[in-house]
Amino acid sequence: MDSTTAFIIVSVMMLANGSVLGLLHRDLPVNLRPAALSWQAGTLLVAFGCIFFAFEWLMPLPLTVTVANAAFLFGLVAYVWAVRRFYGLQPKLVDLVPVFIGSFTVFWFSAIHPNTKVRIIVVALAWIWLMAAAVRVLLAHRDTALSRKMLTSILIAAIGFTMARMLFYIFLPMELDFKITDNSSWMNLATPLFMTVLPVVGATAFVLMCSDQIRRQWERAASTDYLTGLANRRTLTETGAGQFKLAAERSRRLAVAVLDIDAFKAINDTYGHEFGDKALVHVADRLQAGTRKIDLVARSGGEEFVVLLNDLDLSEAEVAAERLRLSVAADPFNFAATTVPITVSVGVAVRQPDDRSFADIMRRADKALYRAKQEGRNRVELAA
Structure with missing residues (x-):
């Protein structure tokens, strides 16, 4: 299987997963729906980016890599905001900073001064920034739910893979116009498979977090007085x-x-x-x-x-x-x-x-x- 086929397959998986989230969010309590919609948006944005990479041969390279990476970064922002909204926090505009830095860098080093290695490094750092932001929110709310620990572990593992991938490409001899969608390196195939972690596996953990939250809300409702918040x-x-x-x-x-x-x-x-x-x-x-x-x-x-x-x-x-x-x-x-x-x-x-x-x-x-x-x-x- 080549990397193009892998991008197509993972895109289909993400789109299916995003559709399921769209159906599920209507059955969630009102306070959890914004978080679920944000996670769904993140999944669809990452899928959109994968589709652009899968069909890059139809478009100019600067357009493909800029739009695809911007979609990935906006998708990660949506995941961060989903976690924030899950805990009743407001999204932070500062989370958009790595999106603009990463997108501009990709455009500049693809259209003006082509350099794949620089693009990979800057985008990887932007990914790490955003995933670390989500981890910080999760660690700040130390409830006992296994699903929270699961999502935290998934994000930490994703950060680890992103760092390893960045180091791999730093030390990999490559031409300035090296493409990550060809079959010249095993990492080019591993990358689209890694892209499924948050949209698919992470989504499962997020849905479980919602389920745990609903259970806690029911338990709280059964044990507290609705008016005063005291024990009933x-x-x-x-x-x-x-x-x-x-x-x-x-x-x-x-x-x-x-x-x-x-x-x-x-x-x-x-x-x-x-x-x-x-x-x-x-x-x-x-x-x-x-x-x-x-x-x-x-x-x-x-x-x-x-x-x-x-x-x-x-x-x-x-x-x-x-x-x-x-x-x-x-x-x-x-x-x-x-x-x-x-x-x-x-x-x-x-x-x-x-x-x-x-x-x-x-x-x-x-x-x-x-x-x-x-x-x-x-x-x-x-x-x-």
């Missing part, structure tokens, strides 16, 4: 049961604070549900800011919140609950030019030796909360 009742129950078991097995302390916004129905009735929703988010933020990293803040429903206070006895839990109560009371809620003071009542309970489950602690904390409401609200009550 399901997560509270599961985490509470786990913490209770651990505390019982290792004789550790565990406290629970149940908080309820005072007169929340009146706030909703007076200012509307949108105002009430914003007030819930405000209280959630205050509670989150006032707890430790080892504590769990959850919205158990309506205007009620629960905080799991790890490794605190009753007096320490009372101090922590009082701090949360004061934090909410000291920061009146302001929305739509309206300021409303908000307070919470708190019931606190700790694990007792005769407790059989996390639900036992919750029941006592709820009773303490009821007493706080009965005693005038905006106060902390301890379970008996």
Whole structure:
């Protein structure tokens, strides 16, 4: 198989792959579609460049190599932007710098001062620049997804091949008009095969990244409260049961604070549900800011919140609950030019030796909360 045939074959593979990505992107969540479209654009641009190389004999050499290499470089930029958009980042115009440098160099050293070796070196450096930019973004987001590691490894391997290819041609004796599409070197055949790595193998890794992201989004949606972003009742129950078991097995302390916004129905009735929703988010933020990293803040429903206070006895839990109560009371809620003071009542309970489950602690904390409401609200009550 000669290099021209190889370019034709890989072009067909890339076009097919790009078409599949076009069909898949419509089924992706809205936040992932821009990234998928960017990856598809990169694949089609690289395929376009390969087609130009495959039929270079139909056009003047300067036109062929300039357009083909520009397509490759723009394709790599599209891959970089796909990775950026995947993580919610905006594309950077600085990524276009190697495109213009590489394209101008190719034109100059093909049309004005023909020199294949210089073209190869400059284009290789531009490829490395762009692929390294994508690697930096991937390494900056160290999630545990295997697909991210796979794509990172593919890009690093591609950088390694590009460097090896550049060094090979640097030390290869060649004429100024040497062509990389003839059969004079095994590297000329290896190059089009290498061109399939990102459009085909890399695309598979990228699709898997999208799949992992969707799975994480579903898991997050199932475990968090849609309004406040706090843990929901399901997560509270599961985490509470786990913490209770651990505390019982290792004789550790565990406290629970149940908080309820005072007169929340009146706030909703007076200012509307949108105002009430914003007030819930405000209280959630205050509670989150006032707890430790080892504590769990959850919205158990309506205007009620629960905080799991790890490794605190009753007096320490009372101090922590009082701090949360004061934090909410000291920061009146302001929305739509309206300021409303908000307070919470708190019931606190700790694990007792005769407790059989996390639900036992919750029941006592709820009773303490009821007493706080009965005693005038905006106060902390301890379970008996």
